[in-house]
Amino acid sequence: MPLAVLLVGLTGSGKTTVAQVLTGHGYVRLSVDxxxxxxxxxxxxxxxxxxxFERERPAVEAIRERFTKELQAGVDVVLDHGLWRRTDRDAWRETAREAGGHPVIVYLPAGRDELLRRLAERNQREDANALTVTPEALDDFFARFDVPAEDEEVIVHTGDQDALLAALAAARHTQG
Known part of the structure; x- marks a missing residue:
């Protein structure tokens, strides 16, 4: 059963970096941004x-279609998308299960000061993963973010890539 890694974190938490690492381990990375x-x-x-958000909706649906097809083909997938709301995470978990995948939440916690530091650097770039975020917007993001609950089968990623890979390997072996 392929893994469906669902990255959860605010803008600047490191989701894209983690997703790119996982592509080096055979995962297909799907990025809404x-x-x-x-x-x-x-x-x-x-x-x-x-x-x-009106532009994002069709992109999310296109990514959901590809997510489903990759899992149905037996391919491990990492979704590079914030999944801030519990309802969104629940929907993606259900999509993964229906496609024959095993969903795993990987939560990337980060404090406001660290995010502001990272975003100040990122705001200088012009690529697809460099959406400009102001401190006021970040405060709004925190207000709308649902921290993952224990019942969501959460791996908390604190930056140790080897620990993350080990936790994903364990999730693969304990799925059922």
Missing amino acids: EEVHRLHGRYGVDYPEHTY
Whole structure:
């Protein structure tokens, strides 16, 4: 049964970095931000910021279709998307199960000060994974974020890639 790694964390928490590491271990990485960028260009530059969510919806559905197809083909997948709300995580877990995959939540906790530091660096870039985030927007993100609960089969990732890989291997062997 393929693993469906669902990355959970606020903007700047390190989801893309973790997803890229997992691609080196055979996972297919699916990124909603990159799909939106491919279709519409840069956030706040090529389209108004307030239209992001309407542009994101079809990208999420396209990624969900590919997510399903990869899992049905027996391929391990890592979803590079924030999944801030419990309801969103529940829906992606159900999609994974219906496609024959074993969903695992990987939570990347990060404090406000650390996120602001990372975002200040990232805000200088212009790639698909460099959405500009202000301190006020980050506060709004925290207000809308549901920290994963124990019943979500959560692996808390604190930066140790070897520990993460070991935890994913253990999840693979204990699935059922």
